[in-house]
Amino acid sequence: MDALSARDELNDVLKGRIDKACALLDEDVSLYPNTFRKDTDLADIVSGYTDLDEEGLAAVGRMFSVAGRVTSLRSFGKVTFIKVLDASASMQIFVARDEMGVEAYQLFKKYDIGDILGITGDLFRTRTGELTLRAKTIVLVTKSMRPLPEKYHGLKDMEIRYRQRYVDLIVTPRTSEIFRKRTLIVRGIRNYLDAKGFLEVETPMMQPIPGGATARPFETHHNALDMKLYMRIAPELYLKRLLVGGFEKVYEINRNFRNEGISTRHNPEFTMLEFYWAYAEFTDLMDLTEDMIAKVAQDVCGSTVVTYQEMEIDLTPGKWTRMSFHESLEKIGGVDPEDYRDYDRCALLVKRSGEKVVKGEKLGKLQAKLFDIFVEPKLIQPHFIYHYPTDISPLSRRNEDNPDITDRFELFVVGRELANAFSELNDPVDQRGRFEDQVQEKAAGDDEAHFMDEDYVRALEYGMPPAAGQGIGIDRLVMLLTDSPSIREVILFPLLRLETTSGGTSSGPAGPATGPA
RNA sequence: GGGCCGUUAACUCAGUUGGUAGAGUAUAUCACUUUUAAUGAUAGAGUCGAUGGUUCGAGUCCAUCACGGCCCA
Numbered sequence: 001m002d003a004l005s006a007r008d009e010l011n012d013v014l015k016g017r018i019d020k021a022c023a024l025l026d027e028d029v030s031l032y033p034n035t036f037r038k039d040t041d042l043a044d045i046v047s048g049y050t051d052l053d054e055e056g057l058a059a060v061g062r063m064f065s066v067a068g069r070v071t072s073l074r075s076f077g078k079v080t081f082i083k084v085l086d087a088s089a090s091m092q093i094f095v096a097r098d099e100m101g102v103e104a105y106q107l108f109k110k111y112d113i114g115d116i117l118g119i120t121g122d123l124f125r126t127r128t129g130e131l132t133l134r135a136k137t138i139v140l141v142t143k144s145m146r147p148l149p150e151k152y153h154g155l156k157d158m159e160i161r162y163r164q165r166y167v168d169l170i171v172t173p174r175t176s177e178i179f180r181k182r183t184l185i186v187r188g189i190r191n192y193l194d195a196k197g198f199l200e201v202e203t204p205m206m207q208p209i210p211g212g213a214t215a216r217p218f219e220t221h222h223n224a225l226d227m228k229l230y231m232r233i234a235p236e237l238y239l240k241r242l243l244v245g246g247f248e249k250v251y252e253i254n255r256n257f258r259n260e261g262i263s264t265r266h267n268p269e270f271t272m273l274e275f276y277w278a279y280a281e282f283t284d285l286m287d288l289t290e291d292m293i294a295k296v297a298q299d300v301c302g303s304t305v306v307t308y309q310e311m312e313i314d315l316t317p318g319k320w321t322r323m324s325f326h327e328s329l330e331k332i333g334g335v336d337p338e339d340y341r342d343y344d345r346c347a348l349l350v351k352r353s354g355e356k357v358v359k360g361e362k363l364g365k366l367q368a369k370l371f372d373i374f375v376e377p378k379l380i381q382p383h384f385i386y387h388y389p390t391d392i393s394p395l396s397r398r399n400e401d402n403p404d405i406t407d408r409f410e411l412f413v414v415g416r417e418l419a420n421a422f423s424e425l426n427d428p429v430d431q432r433g434r435f436e437d438q439v440q441e442k443a444a445g446d447d448e449a450h451f452m453d454e455d456y457v458r459a460l461e462y463g464m465p466p467a468a469g470q471g472i473g474i475d476r477l478v479m480l481l482t483d484s485p486s487i488r489e490v491i492l493f494p495l496l497r498l499e500t501t502s503g504g505t506s507s508g509p510a511g512p513a514t515g516p517a
Numbered sequence: 518g519g520g521c522c523g524u525u526a527a528c529u530c531a532g533u534u535g536g537u538a539g540a541g542u543a544u545a546u547c548a549c550u551u552u553u554a555a556u557g558a559u560a561g562a563g564u565c566g567a568u569g570g571u572u573c574g575a576g577u578c579c580a581u582c583a584c585g586g587c588c589c590a
Contacts, residue, residue, distance in 0.1 A: 012562050013527055013544050072553080079550040096550065113543080127551045150528040150542045152554050157528085159585045171528095261518090264587080354590095486586095497584065 013147045020110050021143055029107065031143040036118030038067040043088030049123055050131055057123045057131075064133060065120045066091075067141055069170065070113050072151055080108070081132075084117065085170070092132045093119055099134060114144030162494050178482045178490060181300055185478055186253060188296040189273060196288075198249040198275055203238035205231060205255065209451045212236025212395070215258040216448055218268075231257035234471065236395065237456045239276050240424060243467050244459045251275035253474065264486040265416065267475065268495050276424070276469040282407045285421045285470045286384050289411060290317045293477070301481055308414050308483050311380055315413075320382040325371065325405070328385050333374030340367050360444055364389025364404075379412035388422075394434040394450055396422035397466075411472075413480055421470030428460035 021031055045064060049057060068086035078097040083090055097105040099121075111117060121135040149155040149171050161168040161175070168175045190200065208227065210217040212234030220229050235252050242250050253273045260266060277284065294304045294317045304316040329335040339345045346366045347357045353373045357366065367389055379385070386409035390398055396406035408422030425431050435457065438450035478490040488494040 011527060011544095016544060074552050074555055075549090076552070076555080077549045079552085081552050081555085083553080092553075094551075098550080126553090128553080130551095130553080132551090147527045147543060150554095152542065153529040155528075156530095157524095157585085159524095160528095162585090261590085356590095499584080 014145065017112065017143075017145045017147075020112065021145070024107075024110055024140065024143070027107065029140055031140065033139070033141065036065075036067060036139050036141050038065045038086075038118065040064045040066055041088040042066055042068060042084070042086045042091045045123065045133070046089050046091055046131065052123075054125050057125060060123055063120050063122055063136065065118065066133065067116065067118045069116050069144075070111065071148070071171075073113050075109075078105070082117075084119065092126075092130055093121070093135055094124070094126065094132045095135045095138065099136060100138065104138065108138050111138075111140060112144060114146065114148045115140060116142035116144070158488075159496070162488055162496055163499060165492055175489075178478070178484060179492060181482050182478045182490060184300045185296055185481060186271075186474060188299050189253065189292065189472075189474075192292045192295060193249075193251050193275060196249065198251045198277075199247055201239070201242060201247075201250050201252055202254065203235045203242075203252060205257075207232050207238075209453045209455075211450060211453050211456065212238075213256075213258075214448045214450065216260055218257050218259045233258050234272065235274050236469065236471070237453060239274055240464060240467070240469065241456065241459045243276055243278055243424075244462050244464045248278040248465070249276070262495065264488070265476070267487050267491050270487070270491075271474040273472040273474055274469065276467050278465040278467040280468045281466070282386065282409055282421055282423045282468050285468050286320075286322060286386075286409065289384075289419060289421070289470065289472070290315075290320050290382075296477075297481055306481060306483070308480055309485060311414065313413060313480070314381060320384060322384045322386065322409075324387045325367070325385050325389070326387070328375045328379075328383070329367065329370060332378050333370065335370055335374055340370055346370065358446075360441075362389075362391040364391025364393075368392050376412060376417070377415045380414055383412045384409045385412065393422065394438055395425055395431075397425045398430070416476060417473070418476050418480070419470055419472040421468065424464070424467045424469055426460055426464040426466060428457050431460055432457050 024031060045066070049060065052060070066084065066086065068084040068090075070082050071085045071090065072083040074081045080095040082093045082095060084093050095105070095108055100108070118139045118141045119133060119135045120137045121133045124132060124134050126132050149160075149167065151171070155161055155168055155171050161172070165175075169179075194200070206220065206222075206229045208229060210230035210233050212232075213236065215233040217233050218231040220231065221227070222229050234256055235254065239250055239252060251273060252275075253271065255269050256272045257269050258266075259268065262268065277288075294315050297304050297306055297315050305312060305314050307313070323331070326337075326340065329340050330337060335349070339349050343363050343366070346363060347361075350357050350366050350369045350373075353370070355369045355373065371385075375385075386407070387399060387402075387405040388396070388408045388410070390396070390404050390406050393406040393408050396408040399405045399407055406422060408420075410417050410421070411419035425434070435450060435452045439452050442449040442451070475487050475490050478484070479487060482490060484490050
């Protein structure tokens, strides 16, 4: 038992648990048996028998075996009420000495809040009318050695909630609800795309050339091949190679990695949906996106109108605004057209707004900075902003009428980018030229600029059908649909610094049990 | 990277002008056969994030650092 608390000072609660555990062992009670089998989920009882009155319950005539964690315990001497939580629901269990015998009841009194119990019993209603399971037998399934946080206020400490998510999941119903919803959202998207004939694929997470986005990558190394590899910042270029290969509708939902700051909107690893659709153009993607997100919202939240941080967001198809990039600068950002068309005036306005202008930066990039300052925060209701400058869209198809802009859009909701999409550039000569521009920018010091990808150009030379493709940030979508203010609320194990203890060692799932002293 | 805020018992939080550390929950013991933040009584539980400094005396004031939160970059 000593090994249990090697990393902690023994507090009196822990000591008490150890004493109890020893007492149970003395009575030949296993602390961690795997012999109990439940036959019913608590939710099945709650939903199946909630309408029956006392007579109806008495007529059920069967026993139920359930298992779960004790979350509260009220003892009255010879009778005890406990609340038990399983993955499906929580319900009250009535434990009485006269129902199970003196010896069994004495043993039961050694069990604690936090223990996992297996209970077999029948149903009845208490005096206050609550549907309750009356225990006939109780077995200890798993002994808990650590006390759970206080039940009334719950776990408030964000650091513990994220570092010890398992505790958060036990005691914070909202947390488990968010992650159930997250699964439903992702499943809803899969079902939607599958039904439209999209094929889900998996492409490399470790790439020799990190492409498809503007971001700083994580670097790693393959020993056997003695080869530098990057964790992917996007799957884009691989998915488009699949269009060359003949797949016409593909998608991937998986992790991307970006070696950048951490904030309420950024985690170094995050989940992205990307999908590519041959013989479609970017406007088709707007239609699909509206329809898909509205359907998912309807299924998961029960409405296409959702509340986010006390704002009502209307995701009903048809209500999504579509506006060009330049129009949004004027109409929403209040920027004088002369100020964004003329390079010097644009640079001046960017500087006056407190942003830096890097030497050699192109007009499109300056316009994007104006957009970030004046427009993006105001896009609360869903907005598709289209026709982005070519300068900042190295993989997008140019507009037929104006080569300075591309057939690209971004989707904004609650002042945040939720999706990025465009008609794909499939001209290998144009693509090579844009890569070369990026390489120059990289050489000039922009470490977020794209790498040259010769194989991708070679693939385009074989011929990629015209297509439109899109990326949707799943974490941000989940934030929107679960009313979560921080991305850490929707990622089970967000990245945190190594936990430090007073002894100078580190512990926690983010690192080794004991770090360098 | 910058600014602001926080870190006190297992959890949630008080702590006044610098003068020996408090509550509720949880835990332990006792009472209690229908409670649901059960109740009543008693008890134990603290490296006040860490390290320095000022002071007769620091949870409190100052400095540095660590971790977290929010905002900005």
